[in-house]
Amino acid sequence: MLLLCQASLWVLGAALGVLVPAGCCGSPSHSLPYFYLLLLEPSQGLPRFSIRGYLDDQPITHYDSLTGRMEPLVPWMEEAEKETYLARGWVFGTALENLSKCNQPTEGLDTWQVILGCELREDGNKDGVFRYGYNGMDFLSFEKEALTWVAAQPQAEKVKETWEEDLRWSQRNKVYLEETCIEWLKIYQSYREEALERTKPPVGKVIHKVVDDRLEVLICQAFGFYPKEIQATWTRDGENWEQETFRRTVVLNSDGTYYVWISIEIDPKEKDRFRCHLEHDGLQEPLILAFKEERGWRIPVGFVTATILGAGILFLIYQWWRWRKDLPQEVT
Structure with a gap:
């Protein structure tokens, strides 16, 4: 064994x-x-x-x-x-x-x-x-x-x-x-x-990965938050959207805060219809994130090994x- x-x-x-x-x-x-x-x-x-x-x-x-x-x-x-x-x-x-x-x-x-x-x-x-x-x-x-x-x-x-x-x-x-x-x-x-001792709210960002002309992956990242409990969801036109959504386990960072990301597969033409919602004790209201184009942005690895x-x-x-x-x- x-x-x-x-x-x-x-x-x-x-x-x-x-x-x-x-x-x-x-x-x-x-x-x-x-x-x-x-x-x-x-x-x-x-x-x-x-x-x-x-x-x-x-x-x-x-x-x-x-x-x-x-x-x-x-x-x-x-x-x-x-x-x-x-x-x-x-x-x-x-x-x-x-x-x-x-x-x-x-x-x-x-x-x-x-x-x-x-x-x-x-x-x-x-x-x-x-x-x-x-x-x-x-x-x-x-x-x-x-x-x-x-x-x-x-x-x-x-x-x-x-x-x-x-x-x-x-x-x-x-x-x-x-x-x-x-x-x-x-x-x-x-x-x-x-x-x-102090609660730390998450910092969030939405990035993307182009698979082909008909498929794109949106990735919502939340990092630097404490305590561990967080709710991250995708919405489409304001309604919760679970289809083609992939969730990852919350990971502990080296500084004692936490990191998580969720991704969703979409039609590139519908990219503007999707939002990432983050709810955490450190936030007075949900953090709503949309994808924004950034020149030269590279997708980071989920966590450093x-x-x-x-x-x-x-x-x-x-x-x-x-x-x-x-x-x-x-x-x-």
Whole structure:
């Protein structure tokens, strides 16, 4: 099953800059996971070591060994201290380095992946995950209540024994998951709430794409709005028009606002009969948009995608989703 999911997620690799751990969106809980990736052999153009941090469904920070520094991915993270993650030496100990030297190299990139993070639920309960993968397969996971490690591969047994002998290190891991990580989660959440305290109305625009002499596509864009809830519809001669209308899921921007677009296929001769209606809490009245010709206008991509090191980060996204899925559900 893991390999099937891994293969499916690989197809989504191009969108990883905006994809997030599944199950976060709309949840009453808040989470702060970090995804670590270590390449065992240098590869041209790729950082040997990288980290990406998320707050809930939003990428907030990135580090790689090429730049040597943690970079904020959202404006409000510039207020945070730079060193808020566990360093490479802590996460990838000598036991893993020694094990890597003993393993035969595989085709492609040999990688270590780690997912390390915490969750604060609405009822105040806390949880955390510290899980390792090797070349996209489960390897080791930390049981913070028992201060033990669970080996998923035979090669992990020796590492498990070594790490469990160091009880103080396991205790520090528990403290990080239950206290330090939770503290920073609350701090980041407060930064984001302050930044988004004021409701932001959408900015809208209608563009078009000519298919042929008999078919044209009108695209209505709404961006920069908060909160997420928005109603976007097409009208023809003032009446709602659902025929040939295509809707897209609302997408989170890197600054914490949202973006959405809807399109409609029309006869070019009827272009002036169509209007896009946007309704949002930030608007005192609906925003009504019509298409206007602009010389040199180019259709932008719906949202900017970022390239992340394929299989390694995909594995981490899947692991975070699986860990959250396995959490006990509240009884209502």
